[in-house]
Amino acid sequence: MTHLYRSVFIFFLCLANMASLPLAAQTVDHPLRPPQTGSPQATLQSFVNAMDEVYVIATGDGARGSDTVLPLRRAAATIDMSAFPAEIRRSQSIEMALMLDEVLDRIGLPDLSTVPSAASELPEKWRIPNTPITISLIDEGPRSGEYLFTSQTAQNIREYYESVRDLPYSNATTPGLYTAYLTTPGPGIALRWSERLPEWSKRTAFDQTYWQWTALFVIALLIVLQFVPILRVSRSVAGAETENQERARRRRQFMTLLGALVLTIAAAWFVDEIVNLTGDTQITVAYALALLRFVLLGWIVIVAGNLCVDLVSWVRGLEQNSAGVLLLTVVSWIVVGLFLFALIVAAAQRFGFPAYSVVTGLGVGGIAIGLGAQALVRDILSGVFFLMDDAFRKGEYVKVGDAMGNVEKISIRSMQLRHHLGAVHTIPYGQIAQVTNFSRDWVIVQLSFTVPYETDPKLIKGKFKEIGEDMMADPAFAESFIEPFKSQGVFDFDDVGMVVRGKFMTKPGEQFTIRAELQARVKAAFDEAGINFARKEVRVAMPDVESATGQSNSEQRAAVAAASASEPSKS
Template identity: 30%
Template sequence: MEASTASEQVILGFQESWNALLRLGPAALALNVALSALVLAVAFGVGLVVRRLLKRGARAVPGPADAEKTIRTRRVTQVTWAVFETGLVLAAFFALAAIWGFDLLGWLTAGLGQRVVESVVRIAILAVVTFAAAELATLLVNRLLARMARHKSGGVRREAQLNTIGPLLHGVARGVIIIIGAMMILAEIGLEIGPLLAGAGVIGLAIGFGAQTLVKDFLTGIFLISEDILAVGDVVEISGSSGVVEQMTIRTVRLRALDGTLHVLPYGEAQIIHNMTKVFSYHVVELGVSYESDIDKAFEVMIQVVEDMRADPDLGPKILEPLEVMDVSALADSGVVLRARIKTPPGAQWGVGRAFNRRIKAAWDAAGVDIPYPHMHLVLPQAPQPAEAQPQRGA
């Protein structure tokens, strides 16, 4: 009886193999068991050796040992091991089937089996090529950004911009490659790509109308990055939340506050941005002296303290210009408020300010300039005087 359909061919093939298995004698059965154990042992040993070699190869990959390299190397190692493990399992499975009389290889090399194998192989190749292209794109973007960062014309600000743009470029490149690979795999399966693209366009239009906030956040983020309003590493204040820009995604900016709090803000809420570390910064000095103190002398001491700080090898590079005196800013209740400011590189104003406060206190104490502080004058009520003895009547 000849099978006319693919399912009948499969059932007939398994029935023939099962009948041949039942006709095996004790010696042949023992030999098959021994050969099966040998195949499994060899497969397990090969897998163990290859996995150790992959781990050693991952540790030997050249390049800086940063977190991104670790993640990328681990991902490549995992995918490589998954591909090899799948091939190893299939090879062991076919070997076991051949030992026990199941002619899987013959079925897969003719007729329907051959077509299925060819489609699966092409899909697997497309998937591996897509993954390799995505990883290669990430590597090329990293190399390009690293080369641009080594260019000295932009300095620290240029490096911060590149650190901001890098994750966005990675995401866009990987997304485009994955979409193209998915389309090719769907075409290989037999699906029509044209209707899918048309449907995706309609769905995208509907999502665009229904998710206007997401679109607004995305476009706002693009303009913030392209216009260099803020970058990773800047200290900013947005919508009442302040901190260091830790990460910028395609929709949100993440600020790490001084106490460790992580603020996640959509770009759409960034209506007003206070960037405290763009190009340069100032530490504004507002200190009070008593009304009895010599104001000119107080300013002279302040100027001298800043000059001494500029001569310091640690603090000198953090002070760009001499002290800018801005005269008396207020006549307060308890003293005269003096104002000045110190120009610093971006982000150095707080450290410079703390060092200046420590030094100006000692310098004013030595120069006899008094810093006013609240005084409390206690007035205690006097004890009542004892009344004089009244003269006795009739004395």
């Protein structure tokens, strides 16, 4: 694998050196001078002058390709390229100018004195005699008021070139520029240097040289291979076992995607500036790399949103799947969605689709999705407001409708309650009308005991106080209390005794353990003090029976048993 990378590196280094030979640069006067486009004559003359300048520079012994870039762009500036998508407009404009030059070199230029100029009445458009090549006035846009070769001419120039490519050159022309541009690497044209290249380097297949196809294959291989680490690290994020491990792997995923984006941008530059593909092959490769670039950008935006959630939750000390983290997730989804929307609009414009059509299409699609997923949207929006209100948190004991249990899971659309018997209730947020939370701040528990009427309430109050003080002093329970156990006095009288009540305040979740302990200690204290718990009793009053009646003991016991049997049974 090391030898492969080394060979690829040497191959690209050679191409880069070929594209920028260290030869003397040509002096270019007024490099920012725009072409004169105030009339059809001025436009045609500017184009011819620019191509003549390219030919003079390209045929020089010390010329290098980059020296011809400025006059080539000046010639291309006389062509209306507005019909071409922005992604390929710049690279295609030079190729259009060279093919237009090839066509004019073969059919011959008209007498410039016959071309409408600023000194005469200017028409809306003018066509080169006996050709469909037209120069027209631009009515709108940033180049309004200029005469340019029409966009229709630019779109059809390849067809025109194919029709005349086998014709001989006319006199006073600039021959061989387009052929040199096709077969040499790097921007611009170095005609003398191109002529010295070996014949094998000029052989073509589908309008590209063999070395260009080789370079394109190597680049495509690198682009495909970059997805191996991307997919590997993405799977590792999904398989993370701990929260910290997931965050670390997500950071690695972000850096891997960022590296892939840099490689894709570098590949696009290398193909355009060094390999110098042309024609339909260049358009296809440019679109493919641009699409990949936007996909990687969208992926990076999504991962960056997750990283922001990780960072904020780590700084704030929030637990994974907590309400705060989920609320941050929803906010990040909204922000990421806006970024992705802007990215889609930008990509559409780069590919030649009007922004308004993209926005309209997305709007119609959003309405369709919204109508088809009303329940889902309602659940998500309801969940956002529940999370903002902090109505419940993971681990809390709540009641939602008829369901009760501990909050086991909080998602974007629903919550899960674990009943104490093990059942799990999944409740969509949109169906929640009321939430009762039993786990917030504090809990007051009241305990009632029924004792006989003759029991002294003051004695019971003293016992409750002793029990409360003992439990507050017990390390196993002291931290759970907010207020100690104390007596509330006699609460009620019923048919078997008087009801005394005590209460205590504790932290949520601790009340069940403390209540069980308190009941055991109250029982022990009552037993020690000789206080009985009241219970229902049945008393049977028997009439006095004189021994003279002659009833035996067995008869008396039978009478008692009969009286007891007459009492209604308890169920």
